[in-house]
Amino acid sequence: MLVNILNTDFSDKLRKFEIPTCLRVCAGTDGSVTFLLEIMTRHDVNVLTEKQHQVPADESMASLFDINVGNDVNCRVVMLVAGGIPYVYAKSLAPVERMPESVCQDMMRADIPIGKILREHGIETRRDFDTIEIIKGDSLFGCESVLSRSYKIIHNGDVLMWINEQMPVDGRWDL
C-alpha cells in the first residue's frame, strides 16, 4: 500500500514561504514541535492551558475520527512558551475511546505537551499533514501574520488526534 502521506502540496507551499528558518522547521517537522522548540531555544517549554474539556462529537468530528456522533472528544487549547516567549498556539481534538488509558490520564493533565505524552508512553505514530497557510489580519502574540498548519497523528491505523498549530511570523524565530 503506497500512500501519498508526504503531501507534496504541503511541502511545496512551506518551501516557498519567506519566513525564518526555525519557523519553517517547526511548521514542517513530522516530529515533536515541543522538542524542536526546546532544542532551538535551549529553554524548557511550558504549556499554558487555555481550555481542557470534553465535548460530544459533532458530525464533522465523527467523520474525521470515524467515531459515532455524540461520543466523547477531548478538546485542548494550549500555548507553548519557552524562555518567557510564546511561540505556538495549539488546538487538539482527540476521541477519548481511541486513547490508550494511560495516555488519556496524561492528556487530562493540562501541563504536559502531547509530543512528550506519546513519547513517554512509547506510542508509535506517524503524522499526516493536512493544510498549511499564512493568515494575515488576525493577531497572535502581538503579530498580524500567522502561520497555521493542521495534521493528524495516526496510531494503529486510526486517527488518534487532530492538531492545529498557529505560529506568529516574526523575528522571535531568529534563533
Add this chain to the structure above:
Amino acid sequence: MLVNILNTDFSDKLRKFEIPTCLRVCAGTDGSVTFLLEIMTRHDVNVLTEKQHQVPADESMASLFDINVGNDVNCRVVMLVAGGIPYVYAKSLAPVERMPESVCQDMMRADIPIGKILREHGIETRRDFDTIEIIKGDSLFGCESVLSRSYKIIHNGDVLMWINEQMPVDGRWDL
C-alpha cells in the same frame, strides 16, 4: 508502561553544545532528518550511496536486533546532499526479516532516504535516542569537528533499524 524514551542525557548534552541552531535541530529531531534538511535548505535532498549490501549478523547485531547470529542484515552507508553541499553521513543497519516486504525493496534501491521510505509506506514508528557526542580530529566533508548521534527506529515494538548519523560542525548549518 512508562519508558524513559526521551533519554534526558541525550537532550541535556545537545542543549549544551555550542553549535549552529540548524545543526542542533537536525541532531535532535525525533522526525525525519531528510525532511528537515529539505525545509532548511529549500533544496531537494540527494542520497549518494557509498555502500549498500547485506551482511550476516554478528553477535552484537544479533543482540541489538534480537535476531539470530547469521541472519541477514541490510547495511547502508549514504551521504545526504542538498544544493550541492553534503550535510549528513549516515550508516544504517536493518534486519531483513523485520522489514515489511515493500519497505525492503525500497531499501535495496540506493537513492531513497529512509525517512521517505517509512513515510511513503505509512509505517508508524518512534525513534529512541542512544548516544550523541562531538568528535574532534576525524575529518568529515572537510571539517575536523563532527557531531555523531545514534538512535533506533522502533516499529511494532521491535528495532526496525539502527542509525548512526554524522554531521560536520561548521558554518554550512547557518541556514
